[in-house]
Amino acid sequence: MKLDAKIPSGPIQEKWDRHRFELKLVNPANKRKYSVIVVGSGLAGGSAAATLGELGYHVDCFCYQDSARRAHSIAAQGGINAAKNYQNDGDSIWRLFYDTVKGGDFRAREANVYRLAQISNAIIDQCVAQGVPFGREYGGLLDNRSFGGAQVSRTFYARGQTGQQLLLGCYQALARQVNTGQVKMHVREEMLDLVLVNGRAVGIVTRNMVTGEIRKWVADAVVLATGGYSNAYYLSTNAKGCNTTAVWRAYKKGAVFANPCYTQIHPTGIPQHGEYQSKLTLMSESLRNDGRVWVPKEVGDKRAPGDIPEGERDYYLERIYPSFGNLAPRDVSSRAAKRMCDEGRGVGPGGRGVYLDFEDAIHRVGIDTVRARYGNLFHMYEKITGEDPYKVPMRIYPAPHYTMGGLWVDYNLMSTIPGLFVIGEANFSDHGANRLGASALMQGLADGYFVIPYTMGDFLAQNGPSGVSLDDPAFAETENEVRARIDRLLNIGGDRTPDNLHIELGKVMWDYCGMSRTKEGLEGALEKIPQIRQEFWENLKVVGNNESLNQTLEKAGRLADFMELSELMCRDALAREESCGGHFREEHQTEDGEAKRNDEDFSHVSVWEFKGEDQAPEMHKEALTFENCKPSIRSYK
Amino acid sequence: MELTLHVWRQDGPDSPGRMEIYKADDVSSDMSFLEMLDVVNERLLEEGKEPIAFDHDCREGICGTCSLMINGVAHGPEEGTTVCQLHMRKFKDGDSIYIEPWRARAFPILRDLVVDRGAFDRIIEAGGYVSVATGNAPDANTIPVNRDESEMAMDAAACIGCGACVASCPNGSAMLFVAAKVAHLGHLPQGQPERQKRVLAMVEQMDKEGFGYCTNHYECEAVCPKEIPRKFIAEMNRDYLKAGMAAE
Ligand SMILES: Cc1cc2nc3c(=O)[nH]c(=O)nc-3n(C[C@H](O)[C@H](O)[C@H](O)COP(=O)(O)OP(=O)(O)OC[C@H]3O[C@@H](n4cnc5c(N)ncnc54)[C@H](O)[C@@H]3O)c2cc1C
Ligand code: FES
Numbered sequence: 001m002k003l004d005a006k007i008p009s010g011p012i013q014e015k016w017d018r019h020r021f022e023l024k025l026v027n028p029a030n031k032r033k034y035s036v037i038v039v040g041s042g043l044a045g046g047s048a049a050a051t052l053g054e055l056g057y058h059v060d061c062f063c064y065q066d067s068a069r070r071a072h073s074i075a076a077q078g079g080i081n082a083a084k085n086y087q088n089d090g091d092s093i094w095r096l097f098y099d100t101v102k103g104g105d106f107r108a109r110e111a112n113v114y115r116l117a118q119i120s121n122a123i124i125d126q127c128v129a130q131g132v133p134f135g136r137e138y139g140g141l142l143d144n145r146s147f148g149g150a151q152v153s154r155t156f157y158a159r160g161q162t163g164q165q166l167l168l169g170c171y172q173a174l175a176r177q178v179n180t181g182q183v184k185m186h187v188r189e190e191m192l193d194l195v196l197v198n199g200r201a202v203g204i205v206t207r208n209m210v211t212g213e214i215r216k217w218v219a220d221a222v223v224l225a226t227g228g229y230s231n232a233y234y235l236s237t238n239a240k241g242c243n244t245t246a247v248w249r250a251y252k253k254g255a256v257f258a259n260p261c262y263t264q265i266h267p268t269g270i271p272q273h274g275e276y277q278s279k280l281t282l283m284s285e286s287l288r289n290d291g292r293v294w295v296p297k298e299v300g301d302k303r304a305p306g307d308i309p310e311g312e313r314d315y316y317l318e319r320i321y322p323s324f325g326n327l328a329p330r331d332v333s334s335r336a337a338k339r340m341c342d343e344g345r346g347v348g349p350g351g352r353g354v355y356l357d358f359e360d361a362i363h364r365v366g367i368d369t370v371r372a373r374y375g376n377l378f379h380m381y382e383k384i385t386g387e388d389p390y391k392v393p394m395r396i397y398p399a400p401h402y403t404m405g406g407l408w409v410d411y412n413l414m415s416t417i418p419g420l421f422v423i424g425e426a427n428f429s430d431h432g433a434n435r436l437g438a439s440a441l442m443q444g445l446a447d448g449y450f451v452i453p454y455t456m457g458d459f460l461a462q463n464g465p466s467g468v469s470l471d472d473p474a475f476a477e478t479e480n481e482v483r484a485r486i487d488r489l490l491n492i493g494g495d496r497t498p499d500n501l502h503i504e505l506g507k508v509m510w511d512y513c514g515m516s517r518t519k520e521g522l523e524g525a526l527e528k529i530p531q532i533r534q535e536f537w538e539n540l541k542v543v544g545n546n547e548s549l550n551q552t553l554e555k556a557g558r559l560a561d562f563m564e565l566s567e568l569m570c571r572d573a574l575a576r577e578e579s580c581g582g583h584f585r586e587e588h589q590t591e592d593g594e595a596k597r598n599d600e601d602f603s604h605v606s607v608w609e610f611k612g613e614d615q616a617p618e619m620h621k622e623a624l625t626f627e628n629c630k631p632s633i634r635s636y637k
Numbered sequence: 638m639e640l641t642l643h644v645w646r647q648d649g650p651d652s653p654g655r656m657e658i659y660k661a662d663d664v665s666s667d668m669s670f671l672e673m674l675d676v677v678n679e680r681l682l683e684e685g686k687e688p689i690a691f692d693h694d695c696r697e698g699i700c701g702t703c704s705l706m707i708n709g710v711a712h713g714p715e716e717g718t719t720v721c722q723l724h725m726r727k728f729k730d731g732d733s734i735y736i737e738p739w740r741a742r743a744f745p746i747l748r749d750l751v752v753d754r755g756a757f758d759r760i761i762e763a764g765g766y767v768s769v770a771t772g773n774a775p776d777a778n779t780i781p782v783n784r785d786e787s788e789m790a791m792d793a794a795a796c797i798g799c800g801a802c803v804a805s806c807p808n809g810s811a812m813l814f815v816a817a818k819v820a821h822l823g824h825l826p827q828g829q830p831e832r833q834k835r836v837l838a839m840v841e842q843m844d845k846e847g848f849g850y851c852t853n854h855y856e857c858e859a860v861c862p863k864e865i866p867r868k869f870i871a872e873m874n875r876d877y878l879k880a881g882m883a884a885e
Contacts, residue, residue, distance in 0.1 A: 051771040067693065067758050068702040069798055086778060115767065122774070129774035131767045131827045133791040140781025158791060164699055166795060172766035179762045187755070210747050239694040273667050276676055279696050382720045383715075386667075422836045497682045499675070528873060544687045549748040551683060551690055 001256070001609055003622045006410040007111045012628050016115045017607045020412070020586045021188055022497055023454050025460035031056035034460050037204055039191045039246050041463040042071035043163070043441055044424025046227030047448025048169040049313060049418050053177030055453055060217055061174070062206060064190045064241050064554075069171040070424045070612060072227055072239040073444065075376065076163025077284035079145060079155035080119035080127075080441040087144050089380040091629040093117045094106070098629050100439060103149040103402070103595060104432020104534040105581035106631040107262075107605075108146050109624065112413060117438075119446040125447060126582050130169035133156050136192050148285055148439035149636075150327035153439045155509070160284055160376045166441055170448075189215070191246045192485075192557065194222065194420065195478045201250075201420035203475060209554060210459060216475045216480055219221050220466045221419045223452065224250060225444075228403035228425040230263065232507025232562045232569065236400035247407050247426050255407050255415040256620065257492070257608045258428035260565065261573035262404035262434055264582045265515045267333035269399025270384055271353040280399040281384055283356070284377055285437040288326045290361035292319050292372065292393070293333070299344040305355055316340060324636040328556055329580045331434045331558070332636055334398035338515050339593060343398075348395045357393035396516060402440060404431045404582065405572070410609050412455035413447060418463070421456065423447035428605070433581025447612040486546050489556045494539030498555040505529070506561075513570050516584045522574040526567065531562040568608060568617065576618060578602045599631050638664045638730035642677065644689055645737045654746070656735075666726040670713065671696060671703065673725055675734075687791055690749040695810030697761055698722040698862065704739040704804070711801035711860040719799065719862040738802035743811070743847045754800050756846035757814060764838030766828050767816045786824045793820035795863040802857035802865075808849030813857040815839050817865050818874035823876060833880035840877055 009017040026034065035058040037128050038049040047066060049061040063071060079141075085091040096117040100110055124142070128134065134156050135143040144153040158165035177183040188209040195203040195216070203218040214566045229244040231237035251257045268283045294313045300532060301308065303326045316336055319330040328336070340346060362370050371378070378389045385395070407429040413429065414421050424444040431439065508528050512521035536559065544550045579588040579595035580602070590597045605622040639711050640661040647654030661677050668676070671693055678688035698719040705715035705720045712720045715727055728734065736750065744752040780803040796817035817837050822828030828835070851870060858867040 047771075054770045065694055065700070065702060067701075067798065069758075069761075070694060070702050072695065072700070074700050075695045084777070109667050120773075124777045126769075126771060128777040129767065129769045129827055131790070131822050131825050133787050133794050133821070133825065134777075135780055136784045136787045138784050140783055140787075141778050159795075161699065161795065165791075166796070168794060173769075173771070174760065175762040176766045176768060177760075179764075185758070187758075195730035239700065240696060272657060276665070276668055276672050276673055278669070278672050281697055366844055377719075380722065383698075383718060383724065384669075386726055387725070453771070468859055495683070497679055499679060541685075542681060543682060545686055549690055549751060552688060611671065 001416070001620055002432065003607060003620055004018050004410060005109065006412060007109070012110060012114045015111050016118060016421045020581060022455055023458035024462045026457045028056060032058065032467060035057065035060070035222060036221050037217055037457065038225060039067035040071065040225030040227065040424065041174065041185070041426060042073035042225060042227055043167055043170055043444035044448045045223065046071065046167065046174050046270070047445050048225060049172035049183050050170060050177050051453045052448050053182035053457065054183070059177070059183040061217065062186045062189045062191060064188065064209065066187050068174055068187065069167060069186070072168060072242055073441070074164045074165045075239065076441055077160045077282065078147060079157035079162045079438045080123070080166060081147070081154050081438040082156060082442065083117055083154060083252045084121055084124060086142060087153045089152045089461055089462070095152065096154065097261045099150050100430070100436055100635055101629045103434055104166045105434055105595070105634055106599070106626060106629070106632060107299060107434065107580050107604070108432030110626060114543060115451070116430050116443055116446050119450045120442050122410065122450060123442060123626045125167050127166055130166045130173060132158060132169040134456055134621040138270065145286055146289055146327060148288065148327045149436040157286065160374065161266045163441060166445065167329040170445070174632055176447035180354040182549050190554065193249045195474050196253055196417065196473055197466065197474045200418045202466045203421065205478050212545070212548050212550070214373070214479055215419055216470050216479055218468055218470050218475070218632060221421065221456060222237060223405065223421045223423060224426050225424045225448065228406070229565060230400045230403055231326035232506070232566050233400040233509045234502045235277060235280050236271065237280050243556055243561065245561045247422070250407060250417065250420060252417065252610050253417065254610070255404070255417045255420055257568060258408035258605050259572065259582050260270050260608065261576060262433050262581065264402040264404060265334045265398040266401035267330055267398050268336055268356060268396045271382065271395055271397040272349055273349070276373055276542065281380065282401065283381060283394060285330070286376055287366065287377060288355060290373065291326065291356040293326055293348060293354055293356055293359060295340045295345040303577050314345070321636045328436060328636045329436060335584060336514055337398055353392035353395040353397045354528060356396045357388060359393070362390070365595045400514070402435055404428065404433060404435055408605070413451055414455065419459065419466070421452060423452055425466055433583055445590070452637050473610060483570060486557070489540065489553060489560065490542055490546065492537065492540040492542070496535065496539050496540050497541055498559050500551060501532065501540065502562070505532050507565060508532070509566055509569070513573050516586050517573050518586045519574065522570050525570045526574070527564070529570065529603045534559065538561055538589065572606055572608065573616070575606060576602060603631070638666065638725070638728070640664055640728065641733045643733065643735045646689070647746055648748065650745055651748055664725055666724070669696070669721060670723040670725065671721050674690035688697070690751050692751050693721055693874060696721040696796045701799035703738050704752065704801070706739065706800055706804060708735050711739070712862050713803040716759045717862060717864045730775065739800050740800060741803045743808035743809060744803060756848070757800065758796050759817065759846060760815060760839050760842045764835040765768065766829070768831060768860060782824050782826060790821050790824035793865065793869055794823065796864055796865055801860045801862060801864065803848065805848065805856040805860040807854055808852060810851045811843050811848040811871050812851040812873070813865055813867065814841050816869040819873045819876060820869040823872070832876065833883055835882050836873060836876045865869065
């Protein structure tokens with residue numbers, strides 16, 4: 001397989017402009033002859049569907065929630081980056097580009113990242129025009145905050161609800177298109193497979209989650225914007241319904257999967273509190289602007305935090321990484337927290353936690369300012385833990401949060417299946433081995449508002465209508481496969497519930513393919529996962545039928561795909577004999593425990609191709625070249 | 638703790654419903670309400686019975702999916718809290734808890750505790766937006782926005798569209814939901830050009846969907862998990878009157 005990233009030639013600053021000029025256009029009158037399916041209504045899918053609708057394409061947009069407005073983008077708290085340099089603190093497109101490439105530990109494609117930084121400013125303009133109520137200064141202009149991995153303030157925010165406000169902006173744009181009839185929104189409609197004719201993506205098969213009806217949809221192109229796969233770990237900061245089904249089905253139909261092992265474990269989750277726990281809640285990274293992270297200096301110090309004097313506290317991020325301090329990037333901060341806990345200095349139940357303390361900030365700026373900045377997060381923390389963070393420091397622990405890996409796409413965001421585009425968290429494109437905070441919202445909206453509208457036009461102009469109808473036998477065939485899979489899930493008749501099996505899988509993933517990984521552990525996981533998968537197919541219990549709202553069946557279907565994806569994640573982690581970004585192989589570390597990259601052998605994207613049910617997938621490589629950011633040792637010290 | 642749950646079960650949109658009783662023992666006070674239901678559901682499933690269907694997704698109080706009436710109160714006893722953020726420490730050992738779906742003419746029940754809130758989407762589709770196509774926007778700092786106005790817009794925009802306001806209103810009115818969107822855009826300069834058109838279109842759609850009228854009970858404000866204030870309803874009434882007169 002030849003992977004052609006289709007990166008335009010020329011200097012990096014000119015690539016996107018030149019490319020846009022070279023892309024073919026569909027003339028306005030012809031756009032209405034084309035139809036596009038967009039799966040997902042989050043920031044990526046919602047913005048794509050709205051914009052494609054505005055341009056005149058017929059769009060069918062799908063989500064599994066009961067409203068497009070509830071996509072998991074809504075949960076993003078902290079903010080969105082842009083290179084506006086409104087703070088006059090030295091920011092620029094170039095700096096955002098450089099920070100993102102470095103933050104990704106030199107494992108992302110330069111050209112994509114540069115484009116992202118370029119587009120970032122237009123995103124803020126668009127959102128403000130839609131009525132997104134970003135935080136403002138008294139003079140009426142936009143305010144910024146700082147986020148990890150950057151030394152400038154470039155993050156725009158709407159209290160602790162940035163994702164919600166951006167998504168509402170995008171949902172409103174989508175609603176406007178629904179009103180004009182350009183977009184049809186299909187809620188509670190879950191994509192279960194992709195349909196190809198002559199190798200081109202021409203449609204999908206869905207299950208209506210209320211009636212169980214299996215439905216087929218045909219179009220000239222398909223866009224997947226279905227989010228990330230952190231729920232492979234069972235416990236993560238993602239919503240309960242987040243799943244890998246759409247991308248996994250596409251993978252099994254021939255779209256290659258890039259860097260599945262690149263997962264982000266976020267440093268500031270609320271620690272797990274019991275076996276029954278159903279998800280992890282994130283405390284926004286923005287808290288690290290004012291919160292100081294510490295653990296007791298002494299191993300096993302069980303005193304209450306207030307009883308531990310200043311001199312007996314170890315503000316370890318400030319100590320180890322003085323130039324970034326509490327704003328060290330996520331991968332670095334998470335691993336540091338794990339090291340502290342492994343040393344026996346963790347706090348809270350089981351010693352799996354570190355303090356995030358606001359006492360100094362309250363003294364410095366006053367409790368009212370702290371409340372204004374983070375009130376809703378403090379409130380949420382108190383509800384969950386029953387503790388008041390204005391009085392006692394928060395306890396936090398790393399939590400699976402984001403997946404940098406995803407379906408491989410070229411510069412046009414098209415996968416290896418012609419006509420299948422992948423945007424937002426579902427693709428692998430921009431964040432390399434570690435994503436910086438406030439960059440996912442930026443990427444989702446860049447892809448949807450400003451990239452796909454151009455590149456989709458080029459694809460349609462070059463390839464014309466698919467000419468396929470629902471009568472094509474490929475649709476019936478795919479529908480039969482979908483029905484067969486559902487019947488199989490319903491008829492196993494075993495005695496283990498989907499959650500019970502998912503917890504078992506999640507534990508293996510967390511232990512062996514989580515914050516730190518070893519050859520031995522991964523090999524063990526690669527033996528265990530097929531056993532759990534076999535147990536799933538032999539001993540799963542689902543009650544009820546397909547023809548009604550059946551949440552157990554939904555869970556089982558999603559879990560079946562996680563069972564397969566997890567194995568690929570481990571395989572990829574095993575093959576990558578280096579540490580980079582969120583991927584930490586214990587065998588590859590510096591003397592002081594930092595990640596040790598191996599540029600000689602691993603400066604590439606690992607791209608996996610499905611070869612058949614009982615076959616090992618084949619790995620391909622897309623070499624990464626760095627002409628503008630010299631790979632350096634990523635130091636935040 | 639040990640609890641007795643009385644739960645509304647209904648097989649489908651057209652089936653009759655009934656209350657069923659379940660015991661929940663071994664409930665930890667650190668559990669969230671939905672985690673308590675998860676445990677009950679796991680047990681039902683193990684017994685070969687169909688678990689209780691309920692809507693939820695983010696479990697962080699932001700997506701607006703969860704929607705339960707608990708002892709007659711939308712989202713349960715804790716103020717300013719969605720049911721996914723409600724924790725069992727708010728209950729006592731031995732409590733009986735009544736769990737029902739949102740009940741309103743405009744929110745038909747789909748199954749058990751799951752309802753159809755599509756009417757809310759249709760209200761937004763009728764006009765709850767600024768008509769600005771992608772690429773049309775001027776630089777974000779071109780128009781300074783008074784900070785207090787912008788904060789007010791944010792107070793309104795915090796609405797998560799869960800529908801608790803409708804469920805708790807004796808008239809099944811959606812006024813707080815609609816007013817929040819009208820106020821969000823109405824307090825920003827970007828929302829001005831379509832301000833009048835917007836309020837008329839949204840209110841018209843609200844009426845079409847079968848939501849009731851507001852007769853000033855303010856139950857909506859009392860249960861709103863985002864504590865959206867009722868003053869937005871008064872603002873909307875003013876906007877609506879003005880717009881109506883202008884239209885005549
Ligand atoms: C708690 C939290 C906080 C975060 N905070 C920040 C932040 O401050 N800044 C930042 O930049 N990033 C943040 N992120 C990351 C960021 O929010 C996400 O990466 C981003 O929003 C993903 O957007 P998306 O459009 O790709 O996917 P999503 O928003 O997840 O949308 C996925 C869509 O696909 C649909 N879908 C999925 N599967 C199917 C299927 N099989 N059939 C039909 N539809 C399907 C869903 O219904 C949904 O509409 C945060 C993430 C989390 C979890
Ligand atoms: S589940 Fe999202 S608000 Fe409750």
